[in-house]
Amino acid sequence: MEVVIVPDATAGGELIADAIAALLRRKPDALLGVATGSTPLPVYEALATQVRSGAVDASRARICQLDEYVGLPADHPESYRSVVLRQVVEPLGLTEGAFMGPDGTAEDVQAACEAYDRALAEAGGVDLQLLGIGTDGHIGFNEPCSSLASRTRIKTLTEQTRVDNARFFEGDIDQVPHHVITQGIGTILEARHLVLLATGAGKADAVAQTVEGPVSALVPASALQLHPHATVVVDEAAASKL
């Protein structure tokens, strides 16, 4: 595992955008796994700036989702489908055809999860998966105690994650869904390159456990230690307990 400490979130965003741009130059139709939350926004902004300036051609890039709420209408502004279309797909000048994600509205959620795992494999696998980290060490929506071999499946959110995410739902925890679909940890580990970005002091404990603690289902992000090509990018505040 490679750990890169950057001065701030903007620098982290630029560093990762450069890595994605380099990948797209090597492989123009790369499949990019993206994460939601506020942390990766500087990455998307920096990458969109490079695309607009002509420094990189992302016109053949493909984008896939990491996770999704169950039961939110697909066009709800906080469904992760809507968020990824708004924050990544549109700013990069791509269309919905370049985008894939799990169906959080499916009647048969288990079948939707299995279909998404198959679709990722049929698309040739994820070339670079960007990850954020929850304050409890979760990646995607793999909450503590998730199996390190897990596949895409339905999960129940912890109270802590629902509290953390209430800010996207007018601060009202009652609006935050209880259930989600998430790529499993085993699914995430199949991406060719994992890049985790963590910024701010609130992530310092989770980062320290991820990087320096034992590999443990209690800290899902610690599974990155098992991956042959994992990069953890942290700002100085998130690195403060390393």
Ligand code: GLP
């Ligand atoms: C959600 C997402 C994760 C994300 C996490 C942290 O739980 N499912 O993918 O990493 O939030 O979000 P933030 O970056 O806003 O702290």
